[in-house]
Amino acid sequence: MHDLKSILAQLKGRLIVSCQPVPAGPFDTVASVVAYARAAESAGAAGLRIEGRANVAGVAGASRLPVIGLVKRDLDGSPVRITPLLPDVAALAEAGAAIIAVDATDRPRPVSVPALIAEIKRHGRLAMADIATEDEARAALAAGADIVGTTMSGYAGPGPVPKEPDLGLVARCARLGAPVFAEGRYNTPEAAGAAIRAGADAVVVGSAITRPEHVTAWFRQAVETAARPPAPVLAFDIGGTKTLAALVAGRAILDRRVMPTPAVVGGDAWSDAMAGLVAGWGGRYARAAAAVTGLVAGGAWSALNRETLDIPREFPLAGKLAAILGMPVEILNDAQAATWGEYRFGAGQGRDMAFLTVSSGIGGGLVLDGRLRRGARGLAGSLGQLPVVLPGESVRLETLASGFGMARAARAAGRNGDARTVLAAAGAAEAWAEDILHTATKRLAAAIAGLQAIVDPERIVIGGGVGLADGFLDGLLEALRAHPEVMVPELALAELGADAGIIGAADIAASAP
Numbered sequence: 001m002h003d004l005k006s007i008l009a010q011l012k013g014r015l016i017v018s019c020q021p022v023p024a025g026p027f028d029t030v031a032s033v034v035a036y037a038r039a040a041e042s043a044g045a046a047g048l049r050i051e052g053r054a055n056v057a058g059v060a061g062a063s064r065l066p067v068i069g070l071v072k073r074d075l076d077g078s079p080v081r082i083t084p085l086l087p088d089v090a091a092l093a094e095a096g097a098a099i100i101a102v103d104a105t106d107r108p109r110p111v112s113v114p115a116l117i118a119e120i121k122r123h124g125r126l127a128m129a130d131i132a133t134e135d136e137a138r139a140a141l142a143a144g145a146d147i148v149g150t151t152m153s154g155y156a157g158p159g160p161v162p163k164e165p166d167l168g169l170v171a172r173c174a175r176l177g178a179p180v181f182a183e184g185r186y187n188t189p190e191a192a193g194a195a196i197r198a199g200a201d202a203v204v205v206g207s208a209i210t211r212p213e214h215v216t217a218w219f220r221q222a223v224e225t226a227a228r229p230p231a232p233v234l235a236f237d238i239g240g241t242k243t244l245a246a247l248v249a250g251r252a253i254l255d256r257r258v259m260p261t262p263a264v265v266g267g268d269a270w271s272d273a274m275a276g277l278v279a280g281w282g283g284r285y286a287r288a289a290a291a292v293t294g295l296v297a298g299g300a301w302s303a304l305n306r307e308t309l310d311i312p313r314e315f316p317l318a319g320k321l322a323a324i325l326g327m328p329v330e331i332l333n334d335a336q337a338a339t340w341g342e343y344r345f346g347a348g349q350g351r352d353m354a355f356l357t358v359s360s361g362i363g364g365g366l367v368l369d370g371r372l373r374r375g376a377r378g379l380a381g382s383l384g385q386l387p388v389v390l391p392g393e394s395v396r397l398e399t400l401a402s403g404f405g406m407a408r409a410a411r412a413a414g415r416n417g418d419a420r421t422v423l424a425a426a427g428a429a430e431a432w433a434e435d436i437l438h439t440a441t442k443r444l445a446a447a448i449a450g451l452q453a454i455v456d457p458e459r460i461v462i463g464g465g466v467g468l469a470d471g472f473l474d475g476l477l478e479a480l481r482a483h484p485e486v487m488v489p490e491l492a493l494a495e496l497g498a499d500a501g502i503i504g505a506a507d508i509a510a511s512a513p
């Protein structure tokens, strides 16, 4: 009889190694599976996950660790592969599995999940339910499962398999109160540790330890992608007034075309205009990207400021562009794309950095630990949206300190002209303009000091037509003097100018696996 409590106590907070060689590969023998199991045991693993009756019997005879047994079958008429049939349960129990894993996803199957779990219990073994959703976990527990495994997350739906493990599902299942084993794509020690912190009782790791073919492919792909000479990428930059298309290789722009952004975004006329803009470029690129004004999250595009561009709510831009171009299109916010461009090829190379573009509006982005941060809603780094509380009102930083904001202040002072006029007049020591510049830079400096306090980047890169104009950086540095020295960042001017967004977007698409 296998005692749930003592086996779970043995596995609690420990590593379980799944020894499942690539089918028909050089390690797909009982002897190799046993060798993997013994190596895992000698290195301190607390449990093993083994596929197939013969492998389970071999490992049970060679190791003292508890074995999670399963049988994979490819059935006609059902996508369920992990222990879908009742006779396999008996065979695994007889071979020495202490725990038997079954696919417990809500999909067409020959034998119901409750019937499989009852069969496992009948043989006195523990039932591990491999699920993909919290609802499936609830149903399996209600049917008597002893352990929930997040094994099937990412494999039971229609979409592509994600790269990262599903820590959110681990956390949600942990709240159900039953033992949870995190499993599936825990490919690094960091991810495995994160699973325990998310509430997992144990972590099952397979490919990263026992499938050298997979690990080799990960490294090969990373090395070859990094070594590849930059192939041209088609990139769009969709702004409030103009839409730019370019063929980009690394930081070089090979070709470019521009058109006014159509007034109505998303209709047939817009699709035709986008297709027309890149007509004749077919065959010159194999990847595509778009940097856009507004918010981007999960392939959808939304307006952040309806005055800049009136985008239909949650517009499926990635899908629409993919249909026009006939290939997947990476989409991202334009300021975040420019941040990545400056990080890869410009003033922020190789360091934790923030980027701020001060032009008609104010946008921004963050690169931390070599990764562009997009944020849960696509907002990360949007410093222009920072609320500024003034007596009696609350407005956003962008409304006050951007090019439009400075031009508005000039009109209020009875002057004509845009932000550049203000900067030129301030340079000539005209008091009215010095006043406006001082007010704008003072507000921006406060936000920048706040950003330094929150993120503490090594460098903040300033770009945008206003940010790069003569006199602006000096004004900003002057205004920063009012803040404690530790909150005054290292500032640098952007190096890629107006092309930063299109270069950054193209590079993100180029470096995807």
Ligand SMILES: CC(=O)N[C@H](C=O)[C@@H](O)[C@H](O)[C@H](O)COP(=O)(O)O
Pocket (backbone or CB within 6 Å): 018, 020, 070, 081, 082, 151, 152, 155, 183, 184, 185, 186, 187, 204, 205, 206, 207, 208
């Ligand atoms: C979805 C499915 O069939 N998963 C299988 C379940 O046993 C195995 O192929 C996985 O290797 C195992 O879950 C461990 O995951 P990873 O190899 O990602 O560490």
